[in-house]
Amino acid sequence: MRTTSSAQTKDPVSGWIEDNFNQGKVVNQRAMGSSGWSSAYCYETDQGAKYFVKLARGRDAGMFKGEALGLQAMYATQTLRIPNAYHCGELSSVPGGRGLGGSGSFIIMEYLNFGGTFKQEELGRQLAEMHMAKPHFEEAREGRFGFPVDNTIGGTPQPNPWTASGGTAAWVAFFKEHRLQHMLQLAGDARLTALGNTLCANLEQLFDGVEVTPSVLHGDLWSGNVSAVDGQPAIYDPAVYFGHAEAEFGMSWCAGFSDSFYRAYHSVLPKAKGFEARKTLYKLYHYLNHYVLFGSGYYSQCLSSLTELTRTMR
Known part of the structure; x- marks a missing residue:
């Protein structure tokens, strides 16, 4: 998987993370796969913080809003491990958003290290x-x-x-x-x-x-x-x-x-x-x-x- 330095290509999702979390500068965006309508990435800061991000080019934030509210509703129960959703929105609403390849939307959520087994x-x-x-x-x-x-x-x-x-x-x-x-x-x-x-x-x-x-x-x-x-x-x-x-x-x-x-x-x-x-x-x-x-x-x-x-x- 290719790693891109945010120092070379500054994007609005990195900006939102840097503006809203006291975790330093985003230095890497690592591709983690894609579905039929979105692409997933791990955004990592120079302080070691990680965030899971989905981007959907050409789509509004409606689907991501439903996902975010759903994750938050389950997360609030404090039972199963649920990735908390921090923010979702339109790329066009963030300065420089169209620089990610046109109109679209994004969601930023907690990064969890999935793997292994459970009972x-x-x-x-x-x-x-x-x-x-x-x-x-x-x-x-x-x-x-x-x-x-x-x-x-x-x-x-x-x-x-x-x-x-x-x-x-x-x-x-x-x-x-x-x-x-x-x-x-x-x-x-x-x-x-x-x-x-x-x-x-x-x-x-x-x-x-x-x-x-x-x-x-x-x-x-x-x-x-x-x-x-x-x-x-x-x-x-x-x-x-x-x-x-x-x-x-x-x-x-x-x-x-x-x-x-x-x-x-x-x-x-x-x-x-x-x-x-x-x-x-x-x-x-x-x-x-x-x-x-x-x-x-x-x-x-x-x-x-x-x-x-x-x-x-x-």
């Missing part, structure tokens, strides 16, 4: 503690579901309007409209939509006797977004909102959670009646998203989940 039971216990923590935002403390901003699940828009009230009925209405119906509309398949309409018309049955309160959710918890820092479990790259804690297991089909993980999780947050059926429901949301993103390879999972869930409806 599955620690991940389960600490995740349950995160779900039980006092919410970071006033709306969620009032019992409402949603998030201050819309964000994305993968590359798919994820609407998060705050519900007007709390309680299980409010959560069911939120999940019905802003998760299932939203994703079914994007999928645009008549057979899936017909089954989905039946499911939505009877969704309350899956929550009979269950009291749902807002938990901060990572929202996209699979093995690629879990790592270790100093032997402790860490999670990142979220799609955060406040919802039913069980919805966190929607990506469990590719998360690699062990039996010890679930035992530890439910020792803190006991399993409620109907957990397995709702787990199928929450997996359905992510199967639908993968169908929207990646196509027909995920159609059978969507169809079988909808068929299984609607078969139980009275």
Whole structure:
């Protein structure tokens, strides 16, 4: 990986770091990879401080704002290791920002040295503690579901309007409209939509006797977004909102959670009646998203989940 000296090329992200942290001058920006829409770097100062930076050229700061607020909401629980988000903004709003290659946006966050292993039971216990923590935002403390901003699940828009009230009925209405119906509309398949309409018309049955309160959710918890820092479990790259804690297991089909993980999780947050059926429901949301993103390879999972869930409806 090529290292560039900030003494040779001064950029506005370096300037923001130097102006807002008493950690000396930025001397290196080391490339750390890229995704389909952003590039990642490690910015290092002459005092040895490191910061993790993402740049997205040609995009506004909307996606980074959702990521920053989500990281901050999880970080505030002081449970799992979460990279804290320090700042995000438009490159054009920073003097010299367009010198990084045109318009775009950036986010600056805590640099964590990911690597090694962690205990599955620690991940389960600490995740349950995160779900039980006092919410970071006033709306969620009032019992409402949603998030201050819309964000994305993968590359798919994820609407998060705050519900007007709390309680299980409010959560069911939120999940019905802003998760299932939203994703079914994007999928645009008549057979899936017909089954989905039946499911939505009877969704309350899956929550009979269950009291749902807002938990901060990572929202996209699979093995690629879990790592270790100093032997402790860490999670990142979220799609955060406040919802039913069980919805966190929607990506469990590719998360690699062990039996010890679930035992530890439910020792803190006991399993409620109907957990397995709702787990199928929450997996359905992510199967639908993968169908929207990646196509027909995920159609059978969507169809079988909808068929299984609607078969139980009275």
